[in-house]
Amino acid sequence: MSLPKAELHLHIEGTLEPELAFELAARNGVTLPYGDTDELREAYRFEDLQSFLNLYYELMAVLRTERDFADLTNAYLARAAAQGVRHAEIFFDPQAHTKRGLELGTVVEGLWRALERSEAEHGVSTRLIMCFLRDDPAESAMETLRAAEPYLDRIVGIGLDSAEVGHPPVKFREVYEAAAALGLRRVAHAGEEGPPAYITEALDVLGVERVDHGLRCVEDADLVERLVRERVPLTLCPLSNVRLRTVDTLAGHPLPAMLDAGLMCTVNSDDPAYFGGYAGDNFDAVREALGLTDERLRELARNSFLASFLEDDEELRAR
Numbered sequence: 001m002s003l004p005k006a007e008l009h010l011h012i013e014g015t016l017e018p019e020l021a022f023e024l025a026a027r028n029g030v031t032l033p034y035g036d037t038d039e040l041r042e043a044y045r046f047e048d049l050q051s052f053l054n055l056y057y058e059l060m061a062v063l064r065t066e067r068d069f070a071d072l073t074n075a076y077l078a079r080a081a082a083q084g085v086r087h088a089e090i091f092f093d094p095q096a097h098t099k100r101g102l103e104l105g106t107v108v109e110g111l112w113r114a115l116e117r118s119e120a121e122h123g124v125s126t127r128l129i130m131c132f133l134r135d136d137p138a139e140s141a142m143e144t145l146r147a148a149e150p151y152l153d154r155i156v157g158i159g160l161d162s163a164e165v166g167h168p169p170v171k172f173r174e175v176y177e178a179a180a181a182l183g184l185r186r187v188a189h190a191g192e193e194g195p196p197a198y199i200t201e202a203l204d205v206l207g208v209e210r211v212d213h214g215l216r217c218v219e220d221a222d223l224v225e226r227l228v229r230e231r232v233p234l235t236l237c238p239l240s241n242v243r244l245r246t247v248d249t250l251a252g253h254p255l256p257a258m259l260d261a262g263l264m265c266t267v268n269s270d271d272p273a274y275f276g277g278y279a280g281d282n283f284d285a286v287r288e289a290l291g292l293t294d295e296r297l298r299e300l301a302r303n304s305f306l307a308s309f310l311e312d313d314e315e316l317r318a319r
């Protein structure tokens, strides 16, 4: 589906395709515990979020240099452009790299090498969102925020990801307050595996402007009513939900009911190399499995631009 759209929920580390993983492993002298790309793909059978995260963090070992991050990002941008993505707000996980001994500068400079050429090379405008790992201590997130200060002209906002249950948004209150004081936009994963109360807390305590996933809001009618009233965008990731067993089947995904309820939904790819598709593939999948009308698909595409962090004039140019 090449409908022009913005991608608002995309982990750059989750775009690492098996072929590139092996190429980078060879280049960097890293040994992967898989014989070849087929064997690696066999490992992509996830039980839940944690079983995915284990592989996601393991494969990051192949990312070592600025060039690696630039190659990863360029490969993503080319694939995204081919599927109609005109604008991408890209998450990255600095702590997952600094804990392996990389410098934050290596990560940001590498990503930036690709991002600064993206409009000219791929016709895709971009923003970078720095995510904190919620299963690491809040102190580590605060240190990461401080370390990122030299790069804040390249980072539009902050997010919160990794293992959700047991790590409620309130754990990061001070970090989000400090980020707000620095003028950063705020988003957070909430209601993927965690309860609806985490969505409320992300709004009230962290001051987020968008909720990443937010799927489990459907369990709380009052919360749905609030999200509709406040027009809070939700960045849904249908193929991710199927692969991580957050929903039983794509045909049973609550997206149509969520749109009917008036929620401001967007459709995104999350970790496309792992979950079976990029942004256009997610649009195709929901159209086929859920029978969404062209009007609904256009609404999803329009929402993606409205919910983006583009300025009004940029937004009009992008769509």
Ligand code: ES4
Pocket: 011, 014, 049, 056, 161, 162, 163, 189, 192, 240, 270, 271
């Ligand atoms: C993620 Cl699907 C998902 N959920 C939470 N954290 C993540 N990091 C990368 N993908």
Ligand code: ZN
Pocket: 009, 011, 161, 189, 212, 270
């Ligand atoms: Zn995500």
